[in-house]
Amino acid sequence: MSRIVKAVHGLGTPPQDLNFEIEFSAYLKEKYDRPYITELYGRFINGFSDFDALMRRAIWRALASKFGHGVKIEPGVYFKYPETFEIGDNVFIGTGAFLQGRFDGKCVIGNNVWIGPHSFLDARDLIIEEYVGWGPGARILGSSHTAMPINIPIIKTDLEIKPVRIEAWADIGTGAIILPGVVIGNNSIIGAGSVVIKDIEPFSVAAGVPARLIKLRNKETTDGNKMQ
Structure with missing residues (x-):
């Protein structure tokens, strides 16, 4: 039998x-x-003590x-090019997450974002707005190879970087994958294991491979009346 408990984050x-x-x-x-400060991080990356966290x-x-x-960085969190990151207040980054920036990129993570354990963020051109919940193991891909010309290995072809935007109050399910160039609208829910290949409108519930609209969420005021 299910039960309802208070949120924590x-x-x-x-x-x-x-x-x-x-x-x-x-x-x-x-x-x-x-480089030295990054090397210093390696001494504390896997520790569980309060001092390691500090x-x-x-x-x-x-x-x-x-x-x-109030940012909480759990053990085993890895990063690349942290100088391109803007991290808001009260952000949680779970154990084993990897945030991959780029030297000429930018990543903004807003206030009160929760990033679950073992997540992967291709954070080369990424904005996650406030109060986003990011499920464990969910991934963002921000680039792909052009695959042209066809007479060389695909891995040698140029990368096309596309911005990814996760708008405020969205919730991304465990193991979901967001592909390059996608915008997840505010207040939307992405089902666990979904692969999102195109924009999702605000107040949507989407799921599947590829993700499709399941339903629209009712926009309600605090007294339960539907918004006009």
């Missing part, structure tokens, strides 16, 4: 990080270059373009 006001932690990140950024957060703050308060 995104409720209340996230704590403000302590001044000494922010100052330590600033010291790292001023004192050392990015160091992961401090190092991310030193490397990222922008880094908010």
